[in-house]
Amino acid sequence: MASPSASSKVSLKLLIDTKEKRVLLAEASKEFVDFLFNLLRLPVGTVTRLLTKKGMVGCLGKLYESIENLSDNYLNIPPQDKNILLKPSTPFASGYLLLANDDNINSSGTSNLYMCSKRCSYVVTSADNTACPSCQRHMNHTVQFVGNDRNATQVIGASGGEGGFVKGVVTYTVMDDLExxxxSTISTVALISKLNVKDIASLQERVVELGMEEGIKLLKASLQCKNVLTSVFLKNMAV
Structure with a gap:
């Protein structure tokens, strides 16, 4: 199964209780479940940048802003610079993660490597524009990566070339709290009963699409509440 690109959309079938105005569960494909599992692999710096500083709950936004505003005179460089913290390399191929349009990830899913224009000692870095430890020039010349990136290929090849974390021959149930x-038919019936649905006639199926915008909203909601699917998909939907 081909992996979705960062600009693609993933379909999701929601089971909605229109009377209570809530999503009971979603019927999800491999792509959506891979997306959810990949959220756990995002560096905190990437999460903060995706949600924007003002969109963050707590103090991480202020911490991120402090690093942005901190003069290079106070940083312990070379060889590292702010991008190590502000734009950390996403540890997974962008094709499997709608949110991972990171500057340090190339189309093959491996981290880009950079060196300075003088190629001082052939030192390389994964953070674009890092100050060279020898000449202080920006290390922004891309170096071709040859061979296998263990972090990128370990999961991609784990299921016989299918990629991702879960198998594509199975349909998955995703609850409102992302469980x-x-x-299975039996488990779905049991779940509906467990969720205390009072009027079966009020149940309705809706197909929605998850793209970059919805993905960021879902990431944010997952850090703030336990009714994530309801929060993301029912807010502007007439039910």
Whole structure:
């Protein structure tokens, strides 16, 4: 199964309780479950940048802004600079993660490597524009990566070339609080009963799409509440 690109959209079938105005569960494909699992691999710096400083809950936004505003005179460089913290390399191929349009990830899913224009000692870095430890020039000349990136290929090849974390032959149930389990008719009926649905006639199926915008909203909601699917998809939907 081909992986979705960062600009693609993933379909999701929601089971909605229109009377209570809540999403009971979602019928999800491999792509959506891979997306959810990949959220756990995002560096905190990437999460902060994706949600923007003002969108962050707590103090991480202020911490991020402090690093942005801190003069280089106070940083312990060379060889590292702010991008190590502000734009950390995402540890997974962008094709499997809608949010990972990171500057340090190339189309093959491996981290880009950079050196300065003088190629001082052939020192390389994964953070673009890092100050060279020898000449202080920006290390922004891309170096071709040859061979396998263990971090990028370990999960990609784990399921016989299919990629991602879960198998594509299975449909998955994703609850409003993002609990994930393989779908079956019996388990779905049991879940509906457990969720205390008072009027079966009020249940309705809706197909929605998850793209970059919805992905960021879902990431933010997952850090703020336990009714994530309801928060992201029902807010502007007439039910």
């Amino acid at each position: 994930v389990q393989p779908m």
